[in-house]
Protein backbone atom coordinates (compact mmCIF):
# COMPACT_ATOMS: atom_id res chain seq x y z
CA UNK A 1 0.00 0.00 0.00
CA UNK A 2 2.77 2.44 0.97
CA UNK A 3 4.47 1.71 -2.33
CA UNK A 4 1.34 2.60 -4.27
CA UNK A 5 0.74 5.81 -2.32
CA UNK A 6 4.34 6.87 -2.87
CA UNK A 7 4.02 6.16 -6.56
CA UNK A 8 1.02 8.45 -6.81
CA UNK A 9 2.68 11.24 -4.85
CA UNK A 10 5.84 11.01 -6.90
CA UNK A 11 3.90 10.92 -10.17
CA UNK A 12 1.71 13.97 -9.57
CA UNK A 13 2.75 17.51 -10.35
CA UNK A 14 1.38 18.86 -7.10
CA UNK A 15 3.28 21.53 -5.27
CA UNK A 16 2.19 20.73 -1.73
CA UNK A 17 1.32 17.11 -1.04
CA UNK A 18 1.48 17.49 2.76
CA UNK A 19 0.91 21.18 3.49
CA UNK A 20 0.28 20.66 7.19
CA UNK A 21 1.81 17.30 8.01
CA UNK A 22 2.43 18.15 11.67
CA UNK A 23 -1.20 19.07 12.48
CA UNK A 24 -3.01 16.62 14.78
CA UNK A 25 -5.76 16.21 12.19
CA UNK A 26 -3.21 15.41 9.51
CA UNK A 27 -1.74 12.72 11.77
CA UNK A 28 -5.20 11.28 12.37
CA UNK A 29 -5.78 11.28 8.63
CA UNK A 30 -2.53 9.41 8.02
CA UNK A 31 -3.39 6.82 10.70
CA UNK A 32 -7.00 6.13 9.80
CA UNK A 33 -7.81 7.33 6.29
CA UNK A 34 -4.71 7.46 4.08
CA UNK A 35 -4.56 3.73 3.37
CA UNK A 36 -7.85 3.83 1.46
CA UNK A 37 -8.22 7.49 0.44
CA UNK A 38 -4.54 8.14 -0.42
CA UNK A 39 -1.87 10.01 1.54
CA UNK A 40 -2.64 13.08 -0.58
CA UNK A 41 -6.47 12.81 -0.22
CA UNK A 42 -6.69 12.25 -3.98
CA UNK A 43 -8.36 8.85 -3.56
CA UNK A 44 -7.16 5.28 -3.83
CA UNK A 45 -9.51 2.38 -3.02
CA UNK A 46 -11.85 4.99 -1.50
CA UNK A 47 -12.82 8.25 -3.22
CA UNK A 48 -10.86 11.54 -3.13
CA UNK A 49 -11.60 13.61 -0.01
CA UNK A 50 -11.34 17.25 -1.06
CA UNK A 51 -13.85 20.09 -0.55
CA UNK A 52 -14.48 20.10 -4.31
CA UNK A 53 -15.59 16.46 -4.10
CA UNK A 54 -17.64 16.78 -0.92
CA UNK A 55 -20.06 19.48 -2.03
CA UNK A 56 -23.08 17.16 -1.70
CA UNK A 57 -22.13 16.04 1.82
CA UNK A 58 -22.70 18.32 4.82
CA UNK A 59 -20.01 18.42 7.52
CA UNK A 60 -22.41 16.78 9.96
CA UNK A 61 -23.09 13.96 7.54
CA UNK A 62 -19.36 13.54 6.92
CA UNK A 63 -18.69 13.35 10.68
CA UNK A 64 -21.49 10.79 11.06
CA UNK A 65 -19.99 8.75 8.24
CA UNK A 66 -16.57 8.70 9.94
CA UNK A 67 -18.26 7.66 13.19
CA UNK A 68 -20.66 5.05 11.80
CA UNK A 69 -18.87 3.88 8.64
CA UNK A 70 -20.30 3.42 5.16
CA UNK A 71 -21.02 -0.26 4.64
CA UNK A 72 -22.04 0.16 1.00
CA UNK A 73 -18.51 1.33 0.23
CA UNK A 74 -16.83 -1.19 2.56
CA UNK A 75 -15.85 1.63 4.99
CA UNK A 76 -15.69 0.57 8.67
CA UNK A 77 -16.95 2.76 11.57
CA UNK A 78 -14.35 4.72 13.56
CA UNK A 79 -16.63 5.80 16.43
CA UNK A 80 -15.05 3.30 18.80
CA UNK A 81 -11.43 4.38 18.16
CA UNK A 82 -11.81 8.14 17.73
CA UNK A 83 -13.10 10.67 20.28
CA UNK A 84 -15.88 13.01 19.06
CA UNK A 85 -13.44 15.96 18.99
CA UNK A 86 -11.00 13.94 16.90
CA UNK A 87 -13.80 13.17 14.45
CA UNK A 88 -14.53 16.92 14.38
CA UNK A 89 -10.86 17.73 13.63
CA UNK A 90 -10.72 15.10 10.95
CA UNK A 91 -13.91 16.43 9.35
CA UNK A 92 -12.53 19.98 9.25
CA UNK A 93 -9.34 18.62 7.73
CA UNK A 94 -11.25 16.99 4.87
CA UNK A 95 -12.94 20.29 4.06
CA UNK A 96 -9.62 22.17 4.01
CA UNK A 97 -8.67 23.10 0.47
CA UNK A 98 -5.40 21.98 -1.06
CA UNK A 99 -4.30 22.66 -4.63
CA UNK A 100 -6.31 20.55 -7.07
CA UNK A 101 -3.96 18.30 -9.03
CA UNK A 102 -3.41 18.96 -12.72
CA UNK A 103 -4.20 16.02 -14.97
CA UNK A 104 -5.05 17.34 -18.41
CA UNK A 105 -4.32 16.25 -21.94
CA UNK A 106 -0.56 16.88 -21.60
CA UNK A 107 -0.23 14.69 -18.50
CA UNK A 108 -2.48 11.98 -19.96
CA UNK A 109 -0.47 11.88 -23.18
CA UNK A 110 2.84 11.74 -21.28
CA UNK A 111 1.64 8.79 -19.17
CA UNK A 112 0.85 6.58 -22.19
CA UNK A 113 2.96 3.46 -22.59
CA UNK A 114 2.76 1.11 -25.56
CA UNK A 115 4.02 -2.45 -25.02
CA UNK A 116 2.95 -3.79 -28.42
CA UNK A 117 2.31 -1.32 -31.22
CA UNK A 118 -0.89 -1.76 -33.26
CA UNK A 119 -0.41 -4.34 -36.03
CA UNK A 120 2.56 -6.13 -34.41
CA UNK A 121 0.69 -9.08 -32.86
CA UNK A 122 -1.05 -11.93 -34.75
CA UNK A 123 -4.67 -11.27 -35.74
CA UNK A 124 -6.03 -14.58 -34.56
CA UNK A 125 -6.32 -16.33 -31.20
CA UNK A 126 -3.07 -18.02 -30.17
CA UNK A 127 -4.85 -20.85 -28.33
CA UNK A 128 -7.36 -23.56 -29.21
CA UNK A 129 -10.11 -22.76 -26.71
CA UNK A 130 -13.27 -20.77 -27.68
CA UNK A 131 -12.24 -17.08 -27.46
CA UNK A 132 -15.90 -16.14 -27.06
CA UNK A 133 -16.34 -18.22 -23.92
CA UNK A 134 -13.41 -16.77 -21.99
CA UNK A 135 -13.99 -15.27 -18.56
CA UNK A 136 -11.97 -12.32 -17.33
CA UNK A 137 -11.67 -12.74 -13.56
CA UNK A 138 -10.60 -9.66 -11.59
CA UNK A 139 -8.85 -10.75 -8.39
CA UNK A 140 -8.71 -7.92 -5.86
CA UNK A 141 -6.80 -9.92 -3.24
CA UNK A 142 -3.45 -9.61 -4.99
CA UNK A 143 -4.43 -7.29 -7.88
CA UNK A 144 -4.28 -9.84 -10.67
CA UNK A 145 -6.48 -10.85 -13.58
CA UNK A 146 -7.08 -14.48 -14.54
CA UNK A 147 -8.29 -15.54 -17.98
CA UNK A 148 -10.49 -18.59 -17.59
CA UNK A 149 -11.48 -21.05 -20.32
CA UNK A 150 -15.28 -21.15 -20.01
CA UNK A 151 -15.57 -24.60 -21.68
CA UNK A 152 -13.08 -26.46 -19.50
CA UNK A 153 -13.55 -24.06 -16.57
CA UNK A 154 -9.79 -23.85 -16.11
CA UNK A 155 -7.43 -20.84 -16.00
CA UNK A 156 -5.28 -20.33 -19.10
CA UNK A 157 -3.41 -17.18 -18.10
CA UNK A 158 -2.83 -14.85 -15.11
CA UNK A 159 -1.18 -11.42 -15.01
CA UNK A 160 -0.76 -8.51 -12.54
CA UNK A 161 -3.28 -5.69 -12.89
CA UNK A 162 -3.17 -2.06 -11.82
CA UNK A 163 -4.17 -1.31 -8.24
CA UNK A 164 -7.88 -1.80 -7.43
CA UNK A 165 -9.67 -2.33 -10.70
CA UNK A 166 -13.31 -1.35 -10.28
CA UNK A 167 -16.34 -1.86 -12.49
CA UNK A 168 -16.69 -4.19 -15.39
CA UNK A 169 -13.87 -4.42 -17.95
CA UNK A 170 -15.10 -3.33 -21.38
CA UNK A 171 -14.61 -5.13 -24.70
CA UNK A 172 -14.19 -4.22 -28.35
CA UNK A 173 -17.13 -5.58 -30.41
CA UNK A 174 -15.05 -8.48 -31.84
CA UNK A 175 -14.08 -9.58 -28.31
CA UNK A 176 -10.35 -9.26 -29.05
CA UNK A 177 -9.42 -6.40 -26.71
CA UNK A 178 -10.51 -5.76 -23.16
CA UNK A 179 -10.01 -2.47 -21.31
CA UNK A 180 -9.66 -2.23 -17.52
CA UNK A 181 -10.10 0.92 -15.40
CA UNK A 182 -8.43 1.22 -11.99
CA UNK A 183 -9.66 3.45 -9.21
CA UNK A 184 -6.42 5.43 -9.52
CA UNK A 185 -7.07 6.35 -13.12
CA UNK A 186 -5.16 3.81 -15.21
CA UNK A 187 -6.73 2.38 -18.35
CA UNK A 188 -5.08 -0.86 -19.50
CA UNK A 189 -5.68 -2.43 -22.91
CA UNK A 190 -5.21 -6.20 -23.06
CA UNK A 191 -5.17 -8.36 -26.22
CA UNK A 192 -7.16 -11.50 -25.37
CA UNK A 193 -6.14 -13.31 -28.57
CA UNK A 194 -2.44 -12.92 -27.76
CA UNK A 195 -2.78 -12.78 -23.96
CA UNK A 196 -0.66 -9.63 -23.85
CA UNK A 197 -0.97 -6.20 -22.27
CA UNK A 198 -0.64 -3.86 -25.24
CA UNK A 199 -0.94 -0.31 -23.87
CA UNK A 200 -1.72 1.77 -20.79
CA UNK A 201 -2.56 5.38 -20.05
CA UNK A 202 -3.46 7.31 -16.91
CA UNK A 203 -6.70 9.10 -17.80
CA UNK A 204 -7.41 10.54 -14.35
CA UNK A 205 -6.34 10.51 -10.74
CA UNK A 206 -9.49 9.12 -9.17
CA UNK A 207 -11.59 7.29 -11.76
CA UNK A 208 -15.05 5.73 -11.67
CA UNK A 209 -15.37 3.67 -14.82
CA UNK A 210 -14.83 3.51 -18.56
CA UNK A 211 -16.98 2.71 -21.60
CA UNK A 212 -16.00 1.50 -25.06
CA UNK A 213 -17.96 2.79 -28.07
CA UNK A 214 -20.09 0.29 -29.99
CA UNK A 215 -17.79 0.69 -33.02
CA UNK A 216 -14.73 -0.03 -30.86
CA UNK A 217 -13.06 3.25 -31.86
CA UNK A 218 -13.32 5.32 -28.66
CA UNK A 219 -13.25 5.05 -24.90
CA UNK A 220 -14.89 7.44 -22.46
CA UNK A 221 -13.46 7.65 -18.92
CA UNK A 222 -15.47 9.05 -15.99
CA UNK A 223 -13.33 10.78 -13.36
CA UNK A 224 -13.95 11.97 -9.81
CA UNK A 225 -10.60 13.77 -9.90
CA UNK A 226 -10.06 15.95 -11.75
CA UNK A 227 -13.61 16.78 -12.75
CA UNK A 228 -13.20 15.51 -16.29
CA UNK A 229 -14.75 13.20 -18.85
CA UNK A 230 -11.91 11.95 -21.04
CA UNK A 231 -12.30 10.59 -24.56
CA UNK A 232 -9.50 8.32 -25.78
CA UNK A 233 -9.05 6.56 -29.09
CA UNK A 234 -8.78 2.77 -29.07
CA UNK A 235 -4.97 3.02 -28.90
CA UNK A 236 -5.35 5.10 -25.74
CA UNK A 237 -4.35 8.46 -27.22
CA UNK A 238 -6.33 11.34 -25.67
CA UNK A 239 -8.82 12.81 -28.15
CA UNK A 240 -10.77 15.21 -25.90
CA UNK A 241 -10.65 16.14 -22.24
CA UNK A 242 -13.94 17.71 -21.15
CA UNK A 243 -13.76 19.73 -17.97
CA UNK A 244 -17.21 18.97 -16.62
CA UNK A 245 -19.10 22.20 -15.79
CA UNK A 246 -22.77 23.05 -15.48
CA UNK A 247 -24.29 24.98 -18.36
CA UNK A 248 -23.60 28.33 -16.72
CA UNK A 249 -19.97 27.35 -16.34
CA UNK A 250 -20.07 28.08 -12.62
CA UNK A 251 -19.76 24.65 -11.00
CA UNK A 252 -17.62 21.71 -11.94
CA UNK A 253 -18.71 18.15 -11.25
CA UNK A 254 -17.42 14.68 -10.65
CA UNK A 255 -18.58 12.16 -13.25
CA UNK A 256 -20.44 9.27 -11.60
CA UNK A 257 -20.42 6.86 -14.50
CA UNK A 258 -20.34 6.69 -18.28
CA UNK A 259 -21.85 4.00 -20.51
CA UNK A 260 -22.09 3.21 -24.18
CA UNK A 261 -25.50 3.57 -25.85
CA UNK A 262 -24.53 1.71 -29.03
CA UNK A 263 -27.89 1.96 -30.93
CA UNK A 264 -27.61 5.73 -30.51
CA UNK A 265 -23.84 5.78 -31.26
CA UNK A 266 -23.30 7.78 -28.13
CA UNK A 267 -21.81 7.80 -24.65
CA UNK A 268 -24.14 8.80 -21.82
CA UNK A 269 -22.68 10.17 -18.58
CA UNK A 270 -24.19 10.72 -15.14
CA UNK A 271 -22.83 13.69 -13.21
CA UNK A 272 -22.43 13.62 -9.46
CA UNK A 273 -22.59 17.32 -8.57
CA UNK A 274 -24.66 18.90 -11.35
CA UNK A 275 -28.29 18.03 -12.14
CA UNK A 276 -27.65 17.18 -15.76
CA UNK A 277 -27.11 14.08 -17.84
CA UNK A 278 -24.70 14.34 -20.79
CA UNK A 279 -24.83 12.55 -24.11
CA UNK A 280 -21.87 12.62 -26.52
CA UNK A 281 -22.17 11.20 -30.00
CA UNK A 282 -19.43 9.20 -31.65
CA UNK A 283 -21.41 8.95 -34.88
CA UNK A 284 -19.10 10.36 -37.60
CA UNK A 285 -22.20 12.03 -39.12
CA UNK A 286 -22.87 14.02 -35.95
CA UNK A 287 -22.27 17.74 -36.38
CA UNK A 288 -19.18 19.39 -34.98
CA UNK A 289 -20.10 21.97 -32.38
CA UNK A 290 -18.57 25.36 -33.10
CA UNK A 291 -15.77 26.38 -30.75
CA UNK A 292 -17.11 28.35 -27.83
CA UNK A 293 -20.57 26.83 -28.06
CA UNK A 294 -20.87 24.75 -24.98
CA UNK A 295 -24.60 24.28 -24.84
CA UNK A 296 -24.82 22.07 -27.38
CA UNK A 297 -27.01 20.20 -29.70
CA UNK A 298 -28.22 20.42 -33.26
CA UNK A 299 -31.59 19.61 -34.65
CA UNK A 300 -31.72 17.08 -37.47
CA UNK A 301 -34.62 15.17 -39.03
CA UNK A 302 -36.93 15.88 -36.16
CA UNK A 303 -34.55 14.84 -33.40
CA UNK A 304 -32.12 16.68 -31.25
CA UNK A 305 -28.82 14.93 -31.62
CA UNK A 306 -25.67 15.46 -29.64
CA UNK A 307 -22.55 16.90 -31.22
CA UNK A 308 -19.58 14.80 -32.22
CA UNK A 309 -17.75 13.89 -29.01
CA UNK A 310 -19.31 16.95 -27.38
CA UNK A 311 -21.95 16.93 -24.68
CA UNK A 312 -25.64 17.54 -25.13
CA UNK A 313 -27.10 18.32 -21.74
CA UNK A 314 -30.46 17.29 -20.33
CA UNK A 315 -31.51 19.17 -17.21
CA UNK A 316 -32.79 17.03 -14.36
CA UNK A 317 -34.74 17.66 -11.15
CA UNK A 318 -32.35 15.57 -9.11
CA UNK A 319 -28.79 14.30 -9.25
CA UNK A 320 -28.15 11.11 -11.16
CA UNK A 321 -25.65 8.90 -9.39
CA UNK A 322 -25.96 6.11 -11.88
CA UNK A 323 -28.37 4.60 -14.37
CA UNK A 324 -29.46 1.67 -16.41
CA UNK A 325 -30.61 1.74 -20.07
CA UNK A 326 -33.96 0.44 -21.30
CA UNK A 327 -33.70 -2.24 -24.03
CA UNK A 328 -34.01 0.33 -26.83
CA UNK A 329 -31.53 2.70 -25.10
CA UNK A 330 -33.96 5.62 -25.50
CA UNK A 331 -34.56 5.94 -21.76
CA UNK A 332 -32.43 5.57 -18.67
CA UNK A 333 -33.48 4.45 -15.21
CA UNK A 334 -31.43 6.46 -12.77
CA UNK A 335 -30.75 6.41 -9.06
CA UNK A 336 -29.67 9.12 -6.70
CA UNK A 337 -28.19 8.58 -3.24
CA UNK A 338 -30.87 9.58 -0.79
CA UNK A 339 -33.31 10.42 -3.58
CA UNK A 340 -35.87 8.51 -5.59
CA UNK A 341 -35.14 6.70 -8.79
CA UNK A 342 -36.03 8.59 -11.97
CA UNK A 343 -36.63 7.66 -15.61
CA UNK A 344 -35.18 10.10 -18.15
CA UNK A 345 -36.09 10.07 -21.83
CA UNK A 346 -32.92 10.88 -23.76
CA UNK A 347 -34.74 12.40 -26.75
CA UNK A 348 -37.64 13.85 -24.75
CA UNK A 349 -34.81 15.40 -22.69
CA UNK A 350 -36.62 15.25 -19.35
CA UNK A 351 -37.58 12.99 -16.46
CA UNK A 352 -40.73 11.07 -17.34
CA UNK A 353 -41.33 8.97 -14.21
CA UNK A 354 -40.10 8.20 -10.72
CA UNK A 355 -39.15 4.77 -9.44
CA UNK A 356 -39.83 3.17 -6.11
CA UNK A 357 -36.40 1.84 -5.09
CA UNK A 358 -36.21 1.51 -1.31
CA UNK A 359 -32.48 1.17 -0.68
CA UNK A 360 -30.51 2.44 -3.69
CA UNK A 361 -29.12 -0.25 -6.01
CA UNK A 362 -25.38 -0.71 -6.60
CA UNK A 363 -25.22 1.10 -9.78
CA UNK A 364 -25.99 -0.83 -12.90
CA UNK A 365 -26.58 -4.08 -11.05
CA UNK A 366 -30.02 -4.78 -12.43
CA UNK A 367 -31.14 -7.11 -15.21
CA UNK A 368 -34.19 -7.40 -17.46
CA UNK A 369 -36.32 -10.20 -18.88
CA UNK A 370 -39.77 -10.74 -20.40
CA UNK A 371 -42.44 -11.72 -17.89
CA UNK A 372 -46.06 -12.35 -18.85
CA UNK A 373 -45.49 -10.61 -22.18
CA UNK A 374 -43.91 -7.47 -20.79
CA UNK A 375 -40.38 -6.30 -20.12
CA UNK A 376 -39.44 -6.12 -16.50
CA UNK A 377 -36.34 -5.00 -14.66
CA UNK A 378 -35.12 -6.39 -11.34
CA UNK A 379 -32.45 -5.03 -9.03
CA UNK A 380 -31.18 -5.67 -5.52
CA UNK A 381 -30.78 -2.76 -3.12
CA UNK A 382 -27.75 -1.79 -1.07
CA UNK A 383 -29.60 -0.86 2.08
CA UNK A 384 -32.49 -3.34 2.27
CA UNK A 385 -32.76 -7.07 1.70
CA UNK A 386 -35.17 -6.72 -1.16
CA UNK A 387 -35.16 -7.21 -4.92
CA UNK A 388 -37.37 -4.64 -6.65
CA UNK A 389 -39.15 -5.89 -9.77
CA UNK A 390 -40.32 -3.03 -11.99
CA UNK A 391 -42.60 -3.02 -15.04
CA UNK A 392 -40.69 -1.12 -17.74
CA UNK A 393 -43.88 0.01 -19.51
CA UNK A 394 -45.52 1.89 -16.66
CA UNK A 395 -42.58 2.01 -14.18
CA UNK A 396 -44.68 0.53 -11.37
CA UNK A 397 -43.18 -1.91 -8.89
CA UNK A 398 -44.67 -5.34 -9.58
CA UNK A 399 -43.14 -7.07 -6.60
CA UNK A 400 -40.55 -6.76 -3.88
CA UNK A 401 -38.86 -10.11 -3.31
CA UNK A 402 -37.29 -10.53 0.12
CA UNK A 403 -33.68 -11.71 0.40
CA UNK A 404 -31.78 -12.49 3.62
CA UNK A 405 -29.96 -9.16 3.39
CA UNK A 406 -28.96 -6.25 1.11
CA UNK A 407 -27.03 -7.26 -1.99
CA UNK A 408 -24.82 -5.81 -4.69
CA UNK A 409 -25.33 -7.93 -7.82
CA UNK A 410 -28.15 -9.65 -9.73
CA UNK A 411 -27.43 -11.82 -12.76
CA UNK A 412 -29.14 -14.26 -15.11
CA UNK A 413 -28.95 -15.53 -18.70
CA UNK A 414 -31.41 -15.84 -21.61
CA UNK A 415 -31.19 -19.66 -21.34
CA UNK A 416 -31.80 -19.83 -17.61
CA UNK A 417 -35.10 -19.75 -15.74
CA UNK A 418 -33.37 -18.37 -12.66
CA UNK A 419 -31.97 -15.03 -11.55
CA UNK A 420 -29.29 -15.04 -8.85
CA UNK A 421 -28.68 -12.38 -6.23
CA UNK A 422 -26.22 -12.01 -3.34
CA UNK A 423 -26.70 -10.60 0.15
CA UNK A 424 -23.11 -9.51 0.67
CA UNK A 425 -24.06 -6.43 2.70
CA UNK A 426 -25.61 -8.59 5.41
CA UNK A 427 -23.41 -9.52 8.37
CA UNK A 428 -25.30 -12.78 9.00
CA UNK A 429 -26.16 -13.78 5.44
CA UNK A 430 -23.28 -12.51 3.30
CA UNK A 431 -22.61 -16.20 2.56
CA UNK A 432 -25.98 -16.84 0.88
CA UNK A 433 -27.10 -16.57 -2.72
CA UNK A 434 -30.82 -16.35 -3.41
CA UNK A 435 -32.09 -17.95 -6.61
CA UNK A 436 -35.32 -16.47 -7.97
CA UNK A 437 -37.63 -18.16 -10.46
CA UNK A 438 -38.06 -15.65 -13.28
CA UNK A 439 -41.57 -16.98 -14.13
CA UNK A 440 -43.16 -17.13 -10.69
CA UNK A 441 -41.07 -14.33 -9.14
CA UNK A 442 -40.73 -16.60 -6.10
CA UNK A 443 -37.55 -17.66 -4.32
CA UNK A 444 -36.55 -21.06 -5.72
CA UNK A 445 -33.52 -21.74 -3.51
CA UNK A 446 -31.03 -20.31 -1.07
CA UNK A 447 -27.45 -21.54 -1.44
CA UNK A 448 -24.81 -21.34 1.29
CA UNK A 449 -21.92 -23.57 0.17
CA UNK A 450 -19.34 -22.01 2.53
CA UNK A 451 -21.03 -20.78 5.73
CA UNK A 452 -19.65 -17.52 7.11
CA UNK A 453 -17.75 -16.51 3.94
CA UNK A 454 -18.87 -13.80 1.51
CA UNK A 455 -20.39 -15.18 -1.69
CA UNK A 456 -21.29 -12.75 -4.46
CA UNK A 457 -21.11 -11.64 -8.12
CA UNK A 458 -22.47 -14.23 -10.49
CA UNK A 459 -21.80 -14.55 -14.22
CA UNK A 460 -22.96 -17.29 -16.60
CA UNK A 461 -21.08 -19.25 -19.22
CA UNK A 462 -21.81 -18.35 -22.84
CA UNK A 463 -24.51 -21.05 -23.14
CA UNK A 464 -26.03 -20.30 -19.74
CA UNK A 465 -25.38 -23.83 -18.40
CA UNK A 466 -23.16 -22.81 -15.52
CA UNK A 467 -23.29 -19.94 -13.06
CA UNK A 468 -19.96 -18.82 -11.59
CA UNK A 469 -19.98 -17.09 -8.20
CA UNK A 470 -17.20 -15.36 -6.26
CA UNK A 471 -16.09 -16.64 -2.87
CA UNK A 472 -14.87 -13.19 -1.90
CA UNK A 473 -11.98 -14.08 0.40
CA UNK A 474 -8.23 -13.59 0.03
CA UNK A 475 -7.95 -17.35 -0.27
CA UNK A 476 -11.21 -17.53 -2.12
CA UNK A 477 -12.51 -19.30 -5.19
CA UNK A 478 -14.80 -19.20 -8.16
CA UNK A 479 -17.59 -21.61 -7.26
CA UNK A 480 -19.23 -23.11 -10.36
CA UNK A 481 -22.89 -24.16 -10.09
CA UNK A 482 -24.95 -26.11 -12.57
CA UNK A 483 -27.48 -23.41 -13.51
CA UNK A 484 -30.39 -25.93 -13.78
CA UNK A 485 -29.82 -28.28 -10.84
CA UNK A 486 -28.23 -25.53 -8.69
CA UNK A 487 -25.63 -28.07 -7.54
CA UNK A 488 -21.99 -27.07 -7.09
CA UNK A 489 -19.81 -28.69 -9.77
CA UNK A 490 -16.39 -27.15 -9.28
CA UNK A 491 -14.24 -24.79 -7.24
CA UNK A 492 -11.39 -22.84 -8.86
CA UNK A 493 -9.01 -21.15 -6.36
CA UNK A 494 -8.83 -17.33 -6.68
CA UNK A 495 -7.62 -14.39 -4.56
CA UNK A 496 -10.72 -12.38 -3.64
CA UNK A 497 -12.34 -12.62 -7.09
CA UNK A 498 -14.18 -9.30 -7.13
CA UNK A 499 -15.88 -9.89 -10.48
CA UNK A 500 -15.86 -12.08 -13.58
CA UNK A 501 -16.97 -11.27 -17.08
CA UNK A 502 -17.84 -13.57 -19.98
CA UNK A 503 -16.72 -12.27 -23.39
CA UNK A 504 -19.77 -13.52 -25.30
CA UNK A 505 -22.35 -12.35 -22.77
CA UNK A 506 -20.74 -8.92 -22.69
CA UNK A 507 -20.29 -8.31 -26.40
CA UNK A 508 -23.78 -9.60 -27.24
CA UNK A 509 -25.19 -7.50 -24.37
CA UNK A 510 -26.95 -10.44 -22.77
CA UNK A 511 -30.04 -9.30 -20.88
CA UNK A 512 -28.79 -11.17 -17.80
CA UNK A 513 -25.61 -9.17 -17.22
CA UNK A 514 -24.19 -5.65 -17.15
CA UNK A 515 -22.95 -3.91 -20.29
Ligand code: DHE
Nearest residue numbers: 072073074166167168209210256257322363364498499514
Ligand atom coordinates in the same frame (compact mmCIF):
# COMPACT_ATOMS: atom_id res chain seq x y z
FE1 DHE B 1 -18.98 -0.90 -7.69
C1 DHE B 1 -19.51 -1.75 -10.98
C2 DHE B 1 -20.17 2.23 -8.32
C3 DHE B 1 -18.72 -0.10 -4.37
C4 DHE B 1 -17.58 -3.94 -7.08
N1 DHE B 1 -19.72 0.04 -9.33
C5 DHE B 1 -19.80 -0.47 -10.61
C6 DHE B 1 -20.23 0.56 -11.51
C7 DHE B 1 -20.40 1.70 -10.77
C8 DHE B 1 -20.10 1.37 -9.39
C9 DHE B 1 -20.82 3.05 -11.29
C10 DHE B 1 -20.46 0.36 -13.00
C11 DHE B 1 -19.15 0.55 -13.68
C12 DHE B 1 -19.00 -0.22 -14.98
O1 DHE B 1 -19.08 -1.45 -14.97
O2 DHE B 1 -18.79 0.42 -16.00
N2 DHE B 1 -19.42 0.75 -6.53
C13 DHE B 1 -19.95 1.90 -7.00
C14 DHE B 1 -20.25 2.78 -5.89
O3 DHE B 1 -20.74 3.94 -5.97
C15 DHE B 1 -19.92 2.08 -4.63
C16 DHE B 1 -21.24 1.78 -3.87
C17 DHE B 1 -19.03 2.91 -3.70
C18 DHE B 1 -17.65 3.11 -4.23
O4 DHE B 1 -16.72 2.75 -3.51
O5 DHE B 1 -17.47 3.54 -5.36
C19 DHE B 1 -19.30 0.81 -5.18
N3 DHE B 1 -18.27 -1.85 -6.03
C20 DHE B 1 -18.24 -1.34 -4.79
C21 DHE B 1 -17.64 -2.26 -3.86
O6 DHE B 1 -17.42 -2.07 -2.62
C22 DHE B 1 -17.34 -3.52 -4.60
C23 DHE B 1 -18.22 -4.66 -4.08
C24 DHE B 1 -15.88 -3.97 -4.46
C25 DHE B 1 -14.89 -3.09 -5.16
O7 DHE B 1 -14.10 -3.64 -5.93
O8 DHE B 1 -14.90 -1.88 -4.97
C26 DHE B 1 -17.74 -3.11 -6.01
N4 DHE B 1 -18.62 -2.54 -8.82
C27 DHE B 1 -18.05 -3.70 -8.37
C28 DHE B 1 -18.01 -4.66 -9.46
C29 DHE B 1 -18.59 -4.04 -10.58
C30 DHE B 1 -18.95 -2.71 -10.15
C31 DHE B 1 -17.48 -6.09 -9.37
C32 DHE B 1 -18.81 -4.64 -11.98
C33 DHE B 1 -20.08 -5.42 -11.97
C34 DHE B 1 -20.42 -6.06 -13.29
O9 DHE B 1 -20.76 -7.26 -13.30
O10 DHE B 1 -20.38 -5.37 -14.32
